[in-house]
Amino acid sequence: MSVTFVQPALYNAAPAAPAASSTRPAQSQREAPGWGTAVGFTTASLAACHSRSVRSKRSTRRAKESRTRTVNPANNEAEDPRDFPKPSCIDQTDNYREGEALSRKLLSLKGAESKTVAIIGGGLSGLACAKYLVDAGHKPIVLEARDCLGGKVSAWKDKDGDWIETGLHIFFGAYPNMMNLFSELDIEDRLQWKRHQMIFAMQELPGEFTTFDFLEGIPAPFNFGLSILLNQKMLTLPEKLQTAPALLPMLVEGQKFIDLQDELSVFNFMEKYGMPDRINTEVFIAMAKALDFIDPEKLSMTVVLTAMNRFLNETDGLQMAFIDGNQTQRLCEPLKQYIEARGGKVLCDKPIASIETNADGSVSSFLLRDGEHIVADEYVSSVPCDIIKRILPRAWSTDPFFRQIDELEGIPVINIHLWFDRKLLNVNHLCFSRSPLLSVYADMSTCCKEYEDQDKSMLELVFAPCSPIAGGSVNWMGKSDEEIIQATMKEMERLFPTEIGPQLPDGGAKLVKHAVVKVPRSVYAAIPGRNKFRPSQETPIKNFTLAGDWTSQKFLGSMEGAVLAGKLAAEVVACKAAGEPTKGLKKIDPSILKKKDEFVPKDPMGVKGKTPIAFGGGEVLGSNFEQKLNDQEAVLLEA
Numbered sequence: 001m002s003v004t005f006v007q008p009a010l011y012n013a014a015p016a017a018p019a020a021s022s023t024r025p026a027q028s029q030r031e032a033p034g035w036g037t038a039v040g041f042t043t044a045s046l047a048a049c050h051s052r053s054v055r056s057k058r059s060t061r062r063a064k065e066s067r068t069r070t071v072n073p074a075n076n077e078a079e080d081p082r083d084f085p086k087p088s089c090i091d092q093t094d095n096y097r098e099g100e101a102l103s104r105k106l107l108s109l110k111g112a113e114s115k116t117v118a119i120i121g122g123g124l125s126g127l128a129c130a131k132y133l134v135d136a137g138h139k140p141i142v143l144e145a146r147d148c149l150g151g152k153v154s155a156w157k158d159k160d161g162d163w164i165e166t167g168l169h170i171f172f173g174a175y176p177n178m179m180n181l182f183s184e185l186d187i188e189d190r191l192q193w194k195r196h197q198m199i200f201a202m203q204e205l206p207g208e209f210t211t212f213d214f215l216e217g218i219p220a221p222f223n224f225g226l227s228i229l230l231n232q233k234m235l236t237l238p239e240k241l242q243t244a245p246a247l248l249p250m251l252v253e254g255q256k257f258i259d260l261q262d263e264l265s266v267f268n269f270m271e272k273y274g275m276p277d278r279i280n281t282e283v284f285i286a287m288a289k290a291l292d293f294i295d296p297e298k299l300s301m302t303v304v305l306t307a308m309n310r311f312l313n314e315t316d317g318l319q320m321a322f323i324d325g326n327q328t329q330r331l332c333e334p335l336k337q338y339i340e341a342r343g344g345k346v347l348c349d350k351p352i353a354s355i356e357t358n359a360d361g362s363v364s365s366f367l368l369r370d371g372e373h374i375v376a377d378e379y380v381s382s383v384p385c386d387i388i389k390r391i392l393p394r395a396w397s398t399d400p401f402f403r404q405i406d407e408l409e410g411i412p413v414i415n416i417h418l419w420f421d422r423k424l425l426n427v428n429h430l431c432f433s434r435s436p437l438l439s440v441y442a443d444m445s446t447c448c449k450e451y452e453d454q455d456k457s458m459l460e461l462v463f464a465p466c467s468p469i470a471g472g473s474v475n476w477m478g479k480s481d482e483e484i485i486q487a488t489m490k491e492m493e494r495l496f497p498t499e500i501g502p503q504l505p506d507g508g509a510k511l512v513k514h515a516v517v518k519v520p521r522s523v524y525a526a527i528p529g530r531n532k533f534r535p536s537q538e539t540p541i542k543n544f545t546l547a548g549d550w551t552s553q554k555f556l557g558s559m560e561g562a563v564l565a566g567k568l569a570a571e572v573v574a575c576k577a578a579g580e581p582t583k584g585l586k587k588i589d590p591s592i593l594k595k596k597d598e599f600v601p602k603d604p605m606g607v608k609g610k611t612p613i614a615f616g617g618g619e620v621l622g623s624n625f626e627q628k629l630n631d632q633e634a635v636l637l638e639a
């Protein structure tokens with residue numbers, strides 16, 4: 001199945017006029033799948049596309065009638081963007097049931113002595129931890145440094161009143177703890193589910209796209225296998241068949257095999273299993289950039305296999321959803337309300353300056369920058385790995401458990417917003433750009449209710465890899481917004497060849513505004529050999545627990561990983577309070593233990609400044625970017 005969005009009649013169509021009322025139907029209005037026809041669809045070449053086929057005339061008429069510039073990539077016809085119902089199998093998986101059981105366990109622990117728990121960080125992990133602690137009958141207080149909640153999912157308004165997001169965020173069917181959370185908060189209707197499909201830009205054919213389509217009614221793993229087999233554009237049949245033997249052990253041995261591959265990069269793994277190079281250029285580059293914002297030569301194979309394993313084992317695992325608006329309000333706010341309605345507190349503008357310790361190494365208080373000491377029974381940190389290193393108390397600085405964190409660091413990424421003067425031809429879904437500079441992008445004016453605009457497109461794009469640390473050749477962190485936008489627009493000309501570019505009769509669509517959000521330290525860099533250094537939530541300090549997407553849990557550095565890590569941290573605290581056994585400390589790798597005698601006590605360097613990047617977030621740095629980055633981590637400016 002290969003498709004093209006390039007319908008000349010549609011390019012020439014004037015931007016759609018606003019509809020009298022919202023054209024978005026109710027979520028329950030499921031579209032007839034029509035996959036049978038999609039399977040047999042052959043891509044029109046760019047040239048053929050320019051001949052006015054019956055199909056394109058019909059499409060044009062339909063587009064005008066429906067006043068939309070959105071096309072269904074399965075048949076290239078104009079369609080009203082619509083959401084799909086919650087996939088029927090996402091709550092039927094072992095992982096979902098496991099998540100549900102953990103939620104029940106936390107509720108069942110209620111009744112033990114209620115503890116006060118101070119949590120550093122109001123990102124998803126800290127908020128999830130607090131949510132499950134109130135479920136278990138405790139009194140958490142979340143201390144967030146910034147003026148808004150969410151950390152890497154935070155959003156804020158610019159001077160024009162437009163929302164700026166730290167990142168374009170996609171939810172997968174294979175996010176069991178996140179799905180449980182949405183259900184427990186009773187906000188499942190905020191997820192806008194899209195067609196069960198993956199859409200890839202064709203590298204050699206500007207403006208053309210191809211898809212992996214998941215046929216309804218076909219269970220996992222056959223739906224994934226079939227989606228790849230039916231795609232005629234990305235790999236030849238022999239290449240597809242050559243891939244199977246390498247993936248077979250993953251299916252047979254499961255997580256054990258996956259964990260063992262952590263020492264190998266995607267490249268090394270391909271070499272070892274004789275996988276054809278084109279798997280890398282056609283599929284793995286797109287996956288690596290989307291999963292960890294880095295190139296496959298840098299990425300641990302465990303990451304790719306973990307994702308594939310979930311998607312292969314869960315029928316709706318790869319179905320994607322957008323949240324219906326900015327996450328600070330649409331996801332973090334209901335979490336805050338839930339926590340506060342049950343006796344907890346969520347406070348912003350409360351940066352922690354240091355973790356104070358007693359003589360026995362336990363935590364005595366969290367010291368806020370304003371001098372206030374927060375004293376609690378239990379303490380949790382949910383800050384990113386780069387931040388905990390800066391505030392690690394001297395008393396813990398020689399402990400191998402904490403020193404293993406030195407082996408982890410966040411990867412830089414850039415999130416871009418582009419506002420155009422017109423509605424571009426678009427799909428109601430995420431697209432894998434497969435371009436050298438970009439990872440995924442989406443037209444948010446179509447995909448997300450809060451940003452809906454029938455006249456003008458607003459694209460959100462993830463720019464990766466954006467530095468040599470991530471496998472890129474240029475350090476884009478050290479470039480100006482103008483340079484980044486210029487490079488992005490060149491890529492846009494390739495993705496939208498008949499709508500964007502100076503060669504077009506009217507000069508093409510005009511970029512009216514942009515926002516470049518730099519996130520110098522995003523998710524931990526999942527380079528080979530890192531998994532063994534991810535610490536358990538439980539620590540050797542009796543009243544201190546760790547959370548955060550980078551701590552040890554099976555769902556990578558992701559929103560799902562952040563929620564699960566927060567939930568596991570809540571489990572540690574609640575079990576200890578109830579006198580129940582915990583899972584214990586994760587074994588420390590011998591390579592760290594070997595260096596034990598070399599560790600010398602050191603004072604924490606502290607967190608400098610109060611900008612979002614100081615706390616591991618993202619911001620529009622603007623013209624003063626060099627100074628601002630230099631103030632934080634000069635290394636990020638080094639080419």
Ligand SMILES: Cc1cc2nc3c(=O)[nH]c(=O)nc-3n(C[C@H](O)[C@H](O)[C@H](O)COP(=O)(O)OP(=O)(O)OC[C@H]3O[C@@H](n4cnc5c(N)ncnc54)[C@H](O)[C@@H]3O)c2cc1C
Binds near residue numbers: 387549557607
């Ligand atoms: C561009 C981009 C795109 C992404 N896309 C996806 C996606 O599509 N799907 C997906 O699953 N994941 C995605 N992610 C990853 C996801 O956002 C993260 O994995 C997740 O949000 C991390 O949550 P967290 O709570 O562990 O950490 P954070 O969100 O970093 O939260 C940590 C919090 O601690 C606070 N803090 C730090 N220091 C202090 C201090 N001294 N005192 C008090 N508070 C402090 C911070 O301000 C922050 O709020 C994306 C990330 C980025 C950057």
